[in-house]
Each structure stands twice: as structure tokens, then as C-alpha cells.
Amino acid sequence: MTTTRTVTVGVDGSDSALDAVRWAAEEVRLRGGRLRLVHAESPLFDAPDLERRVRTALREASWRVVREAAEVVDPLVELEVHVEVGGPAQVLAAESAHAGLLVLGTRGLGGFASLAVGSTAIAVTSHAACPVVVVRGDKPNRPGPVVVGVHGDPHSVPVLAKAFAEASARGVGVVAVHTWHPVVGDVVALSAGIDLAEYDALHGGRLARLVSPWRTKYRDVPVELVVDRGSASTVLLERAEDAALVVVGGRGRNSLTGLLLGSTSHALLHHAPCPVMVVHAPSEDA
Ligand SMILES: Nc1ncnc2c1ncn2[C@@H]1O[C@H](COP(=O)(O)OP(=O)(O)OP(=O)(O)O)[C@@H](O)[C@H]1O
Ligand SMILES: [Mg+2]
Numbered sequence: 001m002t003t004t005r006t007v008t009v010g011v012d013g014s015d016s017a018l019d020a021v022r023w024a025a026e027e028v029r030l031r032g033g034r035l036r037l038v039h040a041e042s043p044l045f046d047a048p049d050l051e052r053r054v055r056t057a058l059r060e061a062s063w064r065v066v067r068e069a070a071e072v073v074d075p076l077v078e079l080e081v082h083v084e085v086g087g088p089a090q091v092l093a094a095e096s097a098h099a100g101l102l103v104l105g106t107r108g109l110g111g112f113a114s115l116a117v118g119s120t121a122i123a124v125t126s127h128a129a130c131p132v133v134v135v136r137g138d139k140p141n142r143p144g145p146v147v148v149g150v151h152g153d154p155h156s157v158p159v160l161a162k163a164f165a166e167a168s169a170r171g172v173g174v175v176a177v178h179t180w181h182p183v184v185g186d187v188v189a190l191s192a193g194i195d196l197a198e199y200d201a202l203h204g205g206r207l208a209r210l211v212s213p214w215r216t217k218y219r220d221v222p223v224e225l226v227v228d229r230g231s232a233s234t235v236l237l238e239r240a241e242d243a244a245l246v247v248v249g250g251r252g253r254n255s256l257t258g259l260l261l262g263s264t265s266h267a268l269l270h271h272a273p274c275p276v277m278v279v280h281a282p283s284e285d286a
Helices: 015-031 052-070 088-096 119-127 156-170 186-191 196-217 232-240 263-271
Strands: 006-010 034-041 079-085 101-105 132-135 146-149 174-180 223-229 245-249 276-279
Touching: 006 015, 006 088, 015 034, 015 052, 015 101, 015 132, 015 156, 034 052, 034 088, 052 079, 088 101, 088 119, 101 119, 119 132, 119 263, 146 156, 146 232, 156 174, 156 196, 156 245, 156 276, 174 196, 174 232, 196 223, 223 232, 232 245, 232 263, 245 263, 263 276
Parallel strands: 006 034, 006 101, 034 079, 101 132, 146 174, 146 245, 174 223, 245 276
Antiparallel strands: 132 276
């Protein structure tokens, strides 16, 4: 049985999925719980006219994928493996209902070589019921702070909760980033007698208030607050250069677009140099 203490990884035989396994095994080592490796086997397996030996070969290939993934896990980590027939996005989204965290590689065995992130990773990140980590970058477990994007709305609460819990487990700091868009540029603001720095200070105050309960809860975690003007993706990508992990919400305030993933999470999933955690607000899942 799976529980919220379970960290589930999708494995498909790719190197990228093995990086995801390495990241997830370290997560379990640091935070406890159990690691679950899941492979979604092609639904062709269910076709009634397939020869028995083709079915057997497919099943053997599936178990080879999970066995090879299990080999990169420290034997002290509690581990279970599972093969499920179905499309990878459907199987993994269903897994997310019983997992505390779902971990994926950026790419798999399919797709165009030039794609930065595959369709399974995007679909699962959009639809998962639990937080998802897409393991980007050359080194899955690299040092550095946890960078978190704070929109400044109530959706920031579960995002900050995850960021601080990860930072505390890793013994690193949190860099909390909030950006805002001035409706006028510097020159117009100056001629209208508007001091944009005053607005920076207002946003800074709001960010400090949002972070304050987490500072109190995690006194061991050093915090840096960053307020900047412009695009959240640009600033988060800059800050992610030295980060161990970047944590963002699934959607920002532009949820009326109907998209399940906002532009910030999209940009990070495509370009971040480190693993990206996407945390959907509970109300978004409802
Ligand atoms: N069949 C599968 N079973 C389990 N996990 C999978 C499966 N396919 C993909 N994944 C997970 O999703 C991650 C990203 O793979 P994805 O399928 O998105 O990329 P791709 O194969 O390069 O592109 P695409 O499938 O869009 O052609 C993998 O690293 C792995 O963690
Ligand atoms: Mg694929």
C-alpha cells in the first residue's frame, strides 16, 4: 500500500529517469519514508491478438526497467517496485493520488532529441494530485539553497511549506523570490512623480510577512528575501543557477487562462539548471 510517506518515481529505462531515481533515493534517505519505482508498460500488452511470447517479452522488458532502476538505490532505502499496464501519464497521475511526492526525469526514451522536457513530464506535472519534482540539470543532488517563487497569494502557503521542509532536511537556506510588474516604466514613473522604490518596499513587506511563520517554524533555516521587478521566470532562473532545488506553485494569479500550469512553472520545467518542484494548491486540485 502507498501512503503520503511514499516517494514515487516513474522509470522508463532512460538515463534521465535514473537521475530521478537518484534524486528520490536521497530524498527518502534525508526525510524518511519509502521509495516506489513504477514503470508504465505499453497498453499494447492488452491487445488480444498478440502472441504469448510477445506478451512475455514485453513483461520481461518492463521488469528489466524497474530492476535496473532499483540497482542505483542505496540498499538501506526501503524500496518497492511496480509495473502497471497503461499510458505513462495516466499511470503516474493515478499514482500521485497515493504518493507524497512524484519524481520524474525531464526526458524519456521517446520524443525529439531537441525537446527540453517530454510530454509525460509536462502532463503529469499538470495533473498530479501531489507535488511533482522534475529532475533537471547535470547533477541530480547538487549543493545550494532552495529557491522558492512566492506569488503573494494564499497559494503560496503550500509552496513555502514544501520549500522550508526541503531546506531544513538538506541543511541549506531558502531564497524567497517575489517579482512584480510596474504598470508604468521608469521614465513615465519619474515624470509622474511615482517612486517605484516605494512599491518595491511594499512588496518586500508583503513577502516578509508571508515568510515570517516559516522562519519561526524553521529557525535553523537561513532566509534571503529577493524582490525584483519583471518576469518571475527570469529572476527564478537566474537564482536557480546555484540552487539545489527550485520550488514553485502550479499556477499563478493568471489562472483564468484555463491552463493547468502557469508560465513560470512552464519556463522552469523547460530551462532550470536544477530539479524543479511544482506544488499545486489543494483548491486547484478540487
Ligand atoms: N513508461 C513510463 N513509465 C514510467 N515513467 C515514465 C514512462 N515514460 C516516461 N516516464 C517518466 O517521465 C519522464 C519524462 O519522460 P517523457 O516521456 O516525458 O519524455 P520523452 O520520452 O523524451 O518524450 P515523449 O514521451 O513526449 O516522446 C521519464 O524520465 C520518466 O521519469
Ligand atoms: Mg516518453
